Amino acid sequence: METTACILCECNCGIEIRIEDGHFTRIRGDKQHPASKGYTCEKALRLDHYQNSRDRLDSPLRRRPDGSFEAIDWDTAIAEVAARLVAVRDEHGGESILYYGGGGQGNHLGGAYSPALRAALGSRFRSNALAQEKTGEFWVNNLMFGNPVRGDFHHTEVAVFIGKNPWQSHGIPETRRILKAIANDPQRSMVVIDPRRTETADLADYFLQVRPGTDAFCLAALSAILVEDGLIDTRFVAEHTSGADAVLAALADVPIADFADRCGVPEDLLRATARRIAEAESVAVFEDLGIQQAPHSTLASWLEKLTWVLTGNFAKPGAQYIPTSMMPLARGNVSKRPSPVTGARVIGGMIPCNSVADEILTDHPDRFRAMIIESANPVHSLSNSRRMAEALESLDTVLVIDVALTETARHADYVLPASSQYEKWEATSFNFEFPDNVFHLRAPIVPARPGTLPEPEIHARLVRAIGGLDTALIADLRSAAERSRAEFAAAFMAATSAPEVGRLASVLLYETLGPTLPDGAAAAAALWGLAHRCALQHPADVRRAGFDGEGLEPGEALFEAILAARSGVVFTRSEWSEVWGRVKTPEGLINLDIPELVTALGELGSAPATLTSPKWPFILAAGERRSFTANTIFRDPEWRKRDRSGALRMSADDARDLEVVTGDHVRITTAGGNVTVEVEVTDTLRPGHVTLPNGHGVDYPAESGERTAAGVSPNDITVTGAPFEDPIAGTPFHKHVPAMIEPAAVEPVA
Numbered sequence: 055m056e057t058t059a060c061i062l063c064e065c066n067c068g069i070e071i072r073i074e075d076g077h078f079t080r081i082r083g084d085k086q087h088p089a090s091k092g093y094t095c096e097k098a099l100r101l102d103h104y105q106n107s108r109d110r111l112d113s114p115l116r117r118r119p120d121g122s123f124e125a126i127d128w129d130t131a132i133a134e135v136a137a138r139l140v141a142v143r144d145e146h147g148g149e150s151i152l153y154y155g156g157g158g159q160g161n162h163l164g165g166a167y168s169p170a171l172r173a174a175l176g177s178r179f180r181s182n183a184l185a186q187e188k189t190g191e192f193w194v195n196n197l198m199f200g201n202p203v204r205g206d207f208h209h210t211e212v213a214v215f216i217g218k219n220p221w222q223s224h225g226i227p228e229t230r231r232i233l234k235a236i237a238n239d240p241q242r243s244m245v246v247i248d249p250r251r252t253e254t255a256d257l258a259d260y261f262l263q264v265r266p267g268t269d270a271f272c273l274a275a276l277s278a279i280l281v282e283d284g285l286i287d288t289r290f291v292a293e294h295t296s297g298a299d300a301v302l303a304a305l306a307d308v309p310i311a312d313f314a315d316r317c318g319v320p321e322d323l324l325r326a327t328a329r330r331i332a333e334a335e336s337v338a339v340f341e342d343l344g345i346q347q348a349p350h351s352t353l354a355s356w357l358e359k360l361t362w363v364l365t366g367n368f369a370k371p372g373a374q375y376i377p378t379s380m381m382p383l384a385r386g387n388v389s390k391r392p393s394p395v396t397g398a399r400v401i402g403g404m405i406p407c408n409s410v411a412d413e414i415l416t417d418h419p420d421r422f423r424a425m426i427i428e429s430a431n432p433v434h435s436l437s438n439s440r441r442m443a444e445a446l447e448s449l450d451t452v453l454v455i456d457v458a459l460t461e462t463a464r465h466a467d468y469v470l471p472a473s474s475q476y477e478k479w480e481a482t483s484f485n486f487e488f489p490d491n492v493f494h495l496r497a498p499i500v501p502a503r504p505g506t507l508p509e510p511e512i513h514a515r516l517v518r519a520i521g522g523l524d525t526a527l528i529a530d531l532r533s534a535a536e537r538s539r540a541e542f543a544a545a546f547m548a549a550t551s552a553p554e555v556g557r558l559a560s561v562l563l564y565e566t567l568g569p570t571l572p573d574g575a576a577a578a579a580a581l582w583g584l585a586h587r588c589a590l591q592h593p594a595d596v597r598r599a600g601f602d603g604e605g606l607e608p609g610e611a612l613f614e615a616i617l618a619a620r621s622g623v624v625f626t627r628s629e630w631s632e633v634w635g636r637v638k639t640p641e642g643l644i645n646l647d648i649p650e651l652v653t654a655l656g657e658l659g660s661a662p663a664t665l666t667s668p669k670w671p672f673i674l675a676a677g678e679r680r681s682f683t684a685n686t687i688f689r690d691p692e693w694r695k696r697d698r699s700g701a702l703r704m705s706a707d708d709a710r711d712l713e714v715v716t717g718d719h720v721r722i723t724t725a726g727g728n729v730t731v732e733v734e735v736t737d738t739l740r741p742g743h744v745t746l747p748n749g750h751g752v753d754y755p756a757e758s759g760e761r762t763a764a765g766v767s768p769n770d771i772t773v774t775g776a777p778f779e780d781p782i783a784g785t786p787f788h789k790h791v792p793a794m795i796e797p798a799a800v801e802p803v804a
């Protein structure tokens with residue numbers, strides 16, 4: 055059995071795989087993995103459909119004028135791509151080249167090398183899927199804590215899930231074990247706030263089935279009850295927060311009964327929930343796409359955090375914490391410069407996904423002229439797919455780096471085939487655990503498919519072709535690396551102290567330290583710098599994890615341990631008292647007062663509770679996580695045992711009104727378009743609320759080569775622009791798309 059990880063969600067559970075004739079014939083949890091401890095869900099068992107997909111690429115592709123692709127060799131591809139990107143840079147400036155992506159759920163190592171390519175080109179702007187989900191929460195976290203926060207669900211007394219169904223979307227190590235443990239313990243409670251009665255809601259002690267899109271009303275009422283009923287931890291608020299007066303005054307003005315009515319949750323259930331949260335020893339809270347892609351999403355993120363800050367649930371076991379990091383995810387700071395065309399707020403360095411097409415489809419002189427798209431499929435995953443495809447077609451140059459000929463790749467000028475995540479050294483930056491945080495560098499377990507390259511090598515070749523590397527410096531650093539790690543460290547730090555060299559650091563490491571690493575692990579070279587940074591930022595935590603010594607020794611020891619371990623490494627061991635030191639607000643206190651959101655709270659009462667209308671009487675939640683949904687790296691629909699068509703779920707009342715039953719078809723129309731889809735009647739939804747799963751609608755070649763799509767792509771009918779996106783973060787309302795539904799006849803397949 056070979057040791058690696060599942061790549062289908064942010065948990066990246068450790069797994070062991072038996073490989074026969076290149077196929078994954080047996081998969082089980084890796085008990086040695088320090089975070090997942092042998093746990094997996096059923097999805098991991100289907101990973102052979104990723105590894106041996108018929109859609110895998112095995113040669114660089116160049117698009118012909120007629121839109122078809124021709125295979126070309128790597129040298130030609132690198133030379134032509136570099137020349138095209140340099141031409142765009144020289145004519146329009148490097149800022150006209152947008153970088154998108156950088157990794158999905160498990161492949162972030164390649165993305166660690168992209169900053170060097172972007173620096174060589176002068177590319178300033180980037181985006182990825184986080185900018186259609188998480189940037190609102192990132193922004194709130196940054197203003198309140200100066201860092202991201204997570205919850206200790208393994209030890210909490212009260213677990214709260216808001217717009218999140220962890221039974222299917224996971225997000226916590228050993229998710230289902232933990233959910234069952236909480237549900238089976240009479241001393242612990244689970245609160246679920248969701249418009250759908252999810253599998254998690256079925257385990258909950260307090261299920262607040264809000265009307266779609268009214269989470270902010272529910273959360274505002276919850277916090278207002280904490281104020282009104284004297285349930286606030288006043289000592290905690292006085293000692294550890296700033297700006298409380300303005301926020302408490304705003305909450306005191308919330309019309310609780312009215313908001314309870316508008317969100318559809320009985321006021322006594324809201325009051326009981328608030329009391330359970332306030333009286334618990336510890337509370338951990340997880341918000342997710344259900345509120346992050348719905349009306350008032352950034353406001354709701356702030357209100358979510360108020361519930362646990364006002365009750366003192368931070369920096370203690372079972373509560374919220376700030377994790378250490380190895381490969382930091384984006385922070386929530388706002389760039390000084392907004393996006394060049396639409397002026398959108400750039401949070402964590404990312405242009406909102408909803409703005410990307412608008413930054414291209416315009417005659418504005420500062421529009422983007424080229425895109426580099428790496429391990430991402432924006433034509434399928436972003437709102438209004440047709441417009442995204444149109445935007446790509448209008449660019450001077452589109453480069454796609456991916457394992458498969460995706461919907462996005464088909465609009466590229468060049469497609470560079472990457473090795474799969476099981477054919478190369480790879481890692482994830484989703485490292486959020488506490489007190490032991492875990493990093494897992496995965497070694498290749500099957501040979502790379504001929505004709506493919508790992509992303510770090512692709513980036514290095516492109517930087518070289520662009521002329522971004524000083525060959526004399528490379529030679530000096532290689533010599534130093536061959537002599538000793540200490541000499542290399544001194545030479546590398548001296549060289550990269552010059553900003554223009556420092557920006558190329560990852561590729562420099564790959565080219566110099568990389569060849570000295572064992573087992574062909576050159577791609578891990580960037581981790582050398584990250585391990586040292588981690589040891590400097592968290593010295594006590596790294597020492598406690600077993601990496602001790604003077605000067606650079608802890609960082610070196612950590613790097614060597616990461617290289618050697620096959621099941622992952624505990625890289626930091628933290629103590630709860632240290633969490634306060636990670637609050638990076640100006641005063642070192644949790645900042646409650648975000649004036650923009652205090653104003654938004656004051657105006658919430660006059661906002662519509664739904665975006666439905668006589669023309670659009672239904673609300674579609676697009677992208678529901680189900681047993682047989684995953685991200686689109688599973689292109690082969692055969693991985694699904696059930697729900698092959700990705701049915702539209704609706705309530706029995708709606709089905710009766712439409713005179714349809716499970717298995718019938720309906721046409722669902724939104725302002726973005728229409729699709730015809732099979733129906734599944736369910737008792738989990740309120741009338742007027744329908745759901746479509748994520749990950750469907752990717753096309754896949756049959757043995758004959760003919761391509762067909764299974765199910766519908768939700769983004770064929772999602773919409774962009776006000777009022778369908780968050781005014782602060784620009785995140786789309788995928789969970790709140792006004793729609794119209796009518797029965798549809800479908801010709802039986804002969």
Ligand code: SF4
Pocket residue numbers: 060061062063064065066067093094095096097098224229
């Ligand atoms: S929980 Fe996530 S990472 Fe773990 S096996 Fe399931 S899909 Fe894979």
